[in-house]
Amino acid sequence: MVELAKLFLRRGHAVIIAVVNPPDKDAVSADAVARLAAANPAITFRLLPAPSSCGEEDHFSSPILKTIDVLRRANAELRELLRALPAVDALVVDMFCVDALDVAADLAIPAYFLYASAVGDLAVMFHLPYYYPAAPSSFKDMGTTALHFPGVPPIRALDMSTTMLDRESDIAKERLRQYTRMPEARGFLANSFDWLESRALEALRHGVCTPGRSTPPVYCIGPLVLPAQTSGERHPCLQWLDAQPERxxxxxxxxxxxxxxAAQLGEVARGLEKSGHRFLWVVRNPPEHKDESVLEASLPEGFLEKTADRGFVVKNWAPQAEVLQHGAVGAFVTHCGWNSVLEGIVSGVPMICWPLYAEQRMNKVHVVEEMKVGVAMEGYEKEIVKAEExxxxVRLVMASEEGNKLRKRLSVAKKMAADALKKGGSSDMAFEEFLRDLEKCSSDYKKTM
Structure with missing residues (x-):
């Protein structure tokens, strides 16, 4: 959202970012917003008070359901904030804030979604209200059955978003309700670019994802990724990378x-050791050792010593954008969160896809089958991926002809991503088109007090 705000600022628009304070994390959210505000003084941040709890009877089968409920109950505060402003040209909301569409409609403000995942995912979500009720069973029971949606490659049922696997679950029913409402928005600002997802974008623009219903325009304005930090003290892993050969x-x-x-970490460690390649690995404690402060306790005995001449292990966090843009990096093993995928693309680094949760398995399909900028770590859907895999x-991407082909494809994708953001590029033009739409509808929607 901050990177989108910067686009508005560069076009001369004032921006207010409203953040809902979760009821159980007030101090954490306040500190986070304060840090964002300090780093972005041109953007106004408003922390909306945490909605009061409905009482002890509050019980949600999923953390996502709780989040959706909190955001829904925050609509009253959002409405008051918007009413207090002298003029509002548009309301841009997160994908979980579907019920904020009601606030926008009440105040005659055009509402848009910021869609922070793949456009291919959006094509699937738009079509799910038509597809889901007619499916023979829940996706969780369909295994490797190929599902066909407009604009994307076939997706195995087990690779669908984890929230939609059981159609009888509360979270699946709630998300389906949200997907049904999404086309009520005036449009979608998508963190992608035309060249990368042209087929999905074409399906959306031709309305085949929402048969019998109009599809709002999708403006691909990305890639919007956090810039690499160029000042301040460098992380030790970057200094280590400086001493490594290119790619x-x-x-x-x-x-x-x-x-x-711990068992899976052991398999990864043995696989890296046997590969013979240099590596930089960000390790988080396994659930069974979550309070362990010593990194060695989470890894096989002797692993760090055996690989000290070609490996660097970081606990919990590394500056991902800076790492990926470093010339020494030749492959990226990723969970396929969309921001990570985009960072890999803009850095020109081939990906080894190891999806974990949410829509990441769907992103893996887009990366491997559609974009062809990565390969899948086979067995990711099982309990353990073996060291041999x-x-x-690692050997395939780092030292094979297929790996060379991936690098060539990424070189093109990197250039196309940069070109999209240039003046007159596809993403620049899409944002201008969005602004023209705002001007066109201002006579109907613009709020004046």
Whole structure:
């Protein structure tokens, strides 16, 4: 959202970012917003008070359901904030804030979604209200059955978003309700670019994802990724990378929530050791050792010593954008969170896809089958990926003809991503088209007090 705000600022628009304070994390959210505000003084941040609890009877079968409920109950505060402003040209909301469409409609403000995942995922979600009720069973019971949606490659049922696997679950029913409402928005601002997902974008623009219903325009304005930090003290892993040959290092990072069991960490360690390649690995404690402060306790005995001449292991966090843009990095083992995928693309680094949760398995399909900028770590859907598979995929990307083809494809994708953001590029023009739409509808929607 901050990177989108910067686009508005560069076009001369004032921006307010409203953040809902979760009821149980007030101090954490306040500190996070304060840090964002300090780093982005041109953007106004408003922390909306945490909605009051409905009482002890509050019980949600999924954390996502709780989040959706909190956001829904925050609509009253959002409405008051918007009413207090002298003029509002548009309301841009997160994908979980579907019920904020009601606030926008009440105040005659055009509402848009910021869609922060793949456009291919959006095509699937638009079509799910038509597809889901007619499916013979829940996706969780359909295994490797190929599902066909407009604009994307076939997706195995087990690779669908984890929230939609059981159609009888509360979270699946709630998400389906949200997907049904999404086309009510004036449009979608997507963190992608035309060249990367042209087929999905074409399906959306031709309305085949929402048969019998109009599809709002989708403006691909990305890639919007956090810029690499160029000032301040450098992380030790970057200094280590400086001493490594070009494209010689495999970077493994699985996001802020990605964790593996101790057994799986052991398999990864053995695979890296047997591969013979240099590596930079961000390791988080396994659930069974979550309070362990010593990194060695999470890894096989002797692993760090055996690989000290070609490996660097970081606990919990590394500056991913800076790492990927370093010339020494030759492959990226990723959980396929969309921001990570985009960072890999803009850095020109081939990906080894190891999806963990949410829509990441769908992103894996887009990366491997549609974009052809990565390969899949086979067995990711099972309890354990074996060391032999880790070794094989590292060798394939780092030292094979297929790996060379991936690098050539990524070189093109990197250039196309940069071109999209240039003046007159597809993403620049899409944002201009969005702004023209705002001007066109201002007479109907613009709010004045």
């Amino acid at each position: 010689s290092v495999v970077f493994l990072c699985f996001g802020s929530l990605g964790t593996f069991s 880790v070794e094989a995929k």
